[in-house]
Amino acid sequence: MQIIIQLDAETARQLDEIQKHTNQEYTLxxxxxIGLYYQQLQPHRQFYMETKKHYELVGSAPANTSAN
Incomplete structure (x- = not known):
């Protein structure tokens, strides 16, 4: 995937500083x-999936349709 972006001055400065400090290509x-950000999201994703599964199970209980 090819992405072309425009960075604001502060973000560009931060990217330059990281690149100079690590001596890695900008792409890397x-x-x-992105990899670090994705890892940070995983606990939130797991919580969301567990919560969704719980509510789907609760919501799937048959309704009481008997009339008294």
């Missing part, structure tokens, strides 16, 4: 940043 710096 960005890929690793």
């Amino acid at each position: 710096v960005i890929q690793q940043g």
Whole structure:
């Protein structure tokens, strides 16, 4: 996938600083940043999936349709 982006001055400065400090290509710096962000989202995703599964199970209980 090819992506073309425009960075604001502060983000560009941060990217330059990371690149100079690590001596990695910009592409690798960005890929690793996305990887770290993805890892941070995983606990939230797991919680969402467990919560959704719980409510689907609760919602699937048959309704009481008997009339008294």
